[in-house]
Amino acid sequence: MEEFTIINENNEFKKGKVISVFNISNSNREIVLFSSEDFDSENANLQIAYLNIDADGYNYISQIDDEKVLKEAMYIVKDMIEVINNG
Amino acid sequence: MNSLFAEYNRYVQLISRKNMLDSRLSQLSGNSDNITEINEIASELGEISTEVSRYNTVLLEKVNQYFNANKEFNRICGELRTIEQLSKKSKGEKESVLSAENKKKEVDKELVDEYRKLVEEKKKYRMMQLRPYQKLKEVTTLLSKTEPAIDRKNDENVNDYVLPDLPSYDKLSNKEKINELEKYVQRIFDSALLPGQGKKVIVNYNGEKKTIPEKYKGRLNEALIQLSSLRKIDTKKDNEQEVSNSETEELNKKLDSVLDEINKDLYGIKIKPPEVPKGKFRINKSESHVTTKNKRVVKKISELLTKFNNIDKRLTLSVLRLERKLLDKGITIKNKTINFKKGIKQKYNSSKCSVRKVTNVTKSKFKREILLAGNLVRKVHLSALKLERTLLDKGIIIKNNTIKFKEGVKQKYTSSKCFVENVTKSAKNRIASKYNQVKNFFHDKKIVLEKSKNVGLQKAMEEVYGESKGKHLDYRIVNKTVRFKNNMCYRVNERKSKICEISRQAIDKIKEPFDRLKYNMKADITREELEREIALIKIENAVKKQQLFKTKTKKMGGYVASGTLAVLLTIIIATIVFVLVGNIVNK
Structure with missing residues (x-):
């Protein structure tokens, strides 16, 4: 199931949808690109986070604290979207 | 004390409101229609929890004790007062009893026992009330001066508690990670031997069939995927090392050939x-x-x-x-030559002569x-x-x-007399090219060394941070289906991890090629492969569009043909009818 529920810093519930999973050379951890969408409006955000596995084999997400990794991951997302748009 | 009382009352109000909202939230949970109400409740709960967290819990407990004691004391005082009033009004026999303040009171005989009991309780509660009151004398407010815990998390400047630097799994080297995972897998296999592990399944591991408890199947799969990816990285590194070794060997050979050629040239002059x-x-x-x-x-x-x-x-x-x-x-x-006598066998004890154990590799x-x-x-x-x-x-x-020349003296020479031999231009160039080859050799060697140290790649990556071009970025898209627990809700700081705001339609458009890619993917893919896959998808789309267009035009052609046929038929029938009618009328 690639949809999940999010609660943000303002305690608002949102719907998350996984778009893609990738990893970068600077970090061994996997990074997930997902969208967070409002339940009752058309607003949405593109987001990134670390993708982890718990003891039962289920995935969970955690925030990317390393500024360098965050920046590079954002560049990669930009690059991926450019590739998709331009071929 | 009045301000304390007001603050305490506010705290009680907040707690009661929180309980009410909690119960309402539990009623609404699982119903996505009321999501706006849920969001409102959640935000209000958040505000309440921040306000509650500002209260000093130790002081709150003390104030709570004081107010509880005060309440009980007031109740007892009220009861004593009613007994005194009742006994004043009554016309029955009376008895003088000492009150809690050691004053004589005339109390009805029937109520004496109860009055005495209440007097004892009043004395007890007075003491109980006094102690917390003395503790609260110097307290002016129940709110703690420190910032609430939730705000502290959001504040970027506050330093968090730094955990001791223990080697976590992420910091381990590749080989250590592989070892850890192998141990983990072995533990899963061993767990099958334990009693009460439930239903068991058979799995293939390294060509062997092994039994494991069914509940650990997911964990085993994840561990095996990670193991294989780590092993791939390990072998890739080894290959790179081999390549760099072979490159240095090639360069050495090149140097030999260059040196030989230089020698030949020298003899040629x-x-x-x-x-x-x-x-x-x-x-x-x-x-x-x-x-x-x-x-x-x-x-x-x-x-x-x-x-x-x-x-x-x-x-x-x-x-x-x-x-x-x-x-x-x-x-x-x-640098000594050793001569052994012929025909005599030399004896030595290998265990005594060994200096240090050296591996075959070193x-x-x-x-x-x-x-x-x-x-x-x-x-x-x-x-x-x-x-x-x-x-x-x-x-x-x-x-x-x-050579030292005198300063201020011009040296004279006749070039025609000092001339030894004419060297042709081609010979000159040949020698120059040989030296350039030597020079290039060292330049190449330097590059190889840099590559082997993995410095070049890092520098390139650092350069990338300042650039908007993505062609230097090194990433892999992972072939993976993500599984989240159904009943879980994940906390995300949207402000920090947000890339951009986007409409739902745009997200669907981005998601579509990724979904198609995932459907066709057999392993992880790099940026170049992504480009190739996207190009293929685009070509596929174009072909499909063409086919669709063709079928549409074919359909249209069919409609047009059938329409024209129908019109022609009606015209023919009409002319026949007109001719027949005309003939009949003429006759």
Whole structure:
């Protein structure tokens, strides 16, 4: 199931949808690109986070604290979207 | 005290409101229609929890004790007062009893026992009330001065508690990670032997069939996927090392060939002995060789020698390093030839003679290094000796003299008289190209060394941060289906991890090619592969569009044909009817 529920810093519930999973050379951890969408409006955000596995084999997400990794991951997302748009 | 009372009342109100909202939230949970109400409740709960967290819990407990005692005390006082009033009104027999303040009170005989009990309780509660009151005397507010815990998390400037630096799983090296995962997998296999593990399944592991509890199947799969990816990375690194070794070997071979060619060229140059004009050249008869002052020849040969010296220096450097290492360890290798008597067998006890255990790998590496360094030095010496011999054959000795000219005096020379030999342009170029080859060799070697140290890639990545171009980015798209627990809600700081705001339609458009990619993916893919896959998808789309267009046009063609047929038929029928009617009318 690639949809999940999010609660943000303002305690608002949102719907998350996984778009893609990738990893970068600077970090061994996997990074997930997902969208967070409002339940009752058309607003949405593109987001990134670390993708982890718990003891039962289920995935969970955690925030990317390393500024360098965050920046590079954002560049990669930009690059991926450019590739998709331009071929 | 009044302000404390107000604050305490506010706290009680907040707690009661929180309980009410919690119960309402539990009623609404699981119903996505009321999501706006849920969001409102959640935000209000958040505000309440921040306000509650500002209260000092220790002081709250004290105030709570005080107010509870005060409440009970007031109740007892009220009851005593009612007994006193009742006994005043009653006309029955009365008895004098001491009150809690040691005053005599006339109380009805029937109520005496109860009055005494209440007096005792009043005394007890007065003490109980007094103690917390004394504790609260100096307290002015129940709110703590420190910031609430939730705000602290959001504040970026506040330093969090730093955990001791224990080696986490992420910081482990690849090999250590592989070891850890192998142990983990083994533990899963061992768990099948334990009692009460439930239903078991058979799995294939390294070509062997093993039983594991069914509940651990997911964990095993994840561990095996991670293991395989780590092993892939490990083998890739080994291959890169092998490649770099082979590159250095190739470059060494190249150097050998270049050196050989230089030697050939040197032999190929024919330097004629100069025609010595009288008074210009000095002939040293005792040493029986000629010295020349011709600048071109001297320059050429000195250049050659400096080039060779440089090569020699670079190559002897490795030998010197090896020597220094050995000297640091107190080992000197003597250049001694050993002669054994023929026909006598030498005996030695290997256990007593061994100095240190050396692995086969280090042994072979050591041997190879010595051989390589020795060979190269020998070759360079040989070529230098050959050069010296050729010069000697021609009767030329190059002296290592420093030339000093007098200051302020102009030197005169006749170029036609100092001329030794014409060297053709092609020969000049050939020699220059050879030296360039040597120069390039060292340049290439430097690049190989940089590659092997993995410095180039890092620098390139650092450069990327300042650039908007993504062509240097190194990433892989992972072939993975993500599984989240159904009933879980994940906390995300949207402000920090947000890339951009986007509409739902745009997200669907981005998601579509990724979904298609995932459907066709068999393994992880790199950026170049992503480009290729996207191009393929685009081509596929274009073909589909064309096909769709064709079928549409075909359909349209069918409609047009059937329409024209129908019109033609009606016209024919109409003409026939008109002709028939006309004939009938005419007749």
